[in-house]
Amino acid sequence: MMVGAALGVSGCATGYRGPEVTRIQVFKGHRHMQLLHHNKLLKAYDFELGFAPTGHKVQEGDGRTPEGAYIIDRRNPYSRFHLSLGISYPNAADIAYARSKGVHPGGDIFIHGTPSRHIGIPDWTWGCIAVTNDQMDEIYAMVKNGTQINIYA
Template identity: 85%
Template sequence: MISRRSMMVGAALGVAGCSAKVPQYKGPEVTRIQVFKGKRHMQLLHNNNLLKAYNFQLGFAPTGHKVREGDGRTPEGAYLIDRRNPYSRFHLSLGISYPNANDIAYARANGLDPGGDIFIHGTPSRAVGIPDWTWGCIAVQNNEMDEIYAMVKNGTKIFIYA
């Protein structure tokens, strides 16, 4: 029989093992993420200084602001990075705080479900080279997601522009 203590130690080692694959970042704090959907260009900034930039893929219907679940759009506006998933089926992922109160109010007023679970995440091998394949997320290459995951903390502001 496996003791509760053995399970706790095993779980702790599993988490430690997972975090070891993400490189450590010791540079300036990322204070802002800017996403330019039309250009498929994302910038990580420390105040007004560019730290890193990435290209990405979007949802299957990328034009316009996300208004309902399943529309294939990426939201536009000001949000926060609000969660991390080291076990994402898309390599690693950082959650975006969509829907906000305005998104929920708009969806309810129009009889819609605003959806959720919008992330910046990696790209599975089956999607490499496929343009705009997500359900509304921002997808980068896995090695880039390693960097982003290490650099960006929960609470970081993200501004998503058309």
């Protein structure tokens, strides 16, 4: 337990010695996320979403989580939400669609931990995927930048 906490605080991802996480699957409707090595399930987590979780994210502030294929593109060991992994939203299609609607697509979508003030509150984020801080310690150690993430309705 202490090793995972230490890894989370340091932001070091070298403590995980298992199979590489090659992709992440997020099932919004079931609030279920899977970390996979090719087709083998390594770990699974339940999570909370944004305050308006149904549908694909279209614009900044809509409270939705994007749907589609993205990558983990950044890490923040100093996140105000414990630790966080950035999701590459918006992509070119998201930007084009938002422009066609005359809105800004938003951004800063992450998988992150949960501050104590939000524990037990369902779907409280602005479009991010929130897990417990202990779970985020594991995820942060296991997932590298460049990992594919598929987010499904």
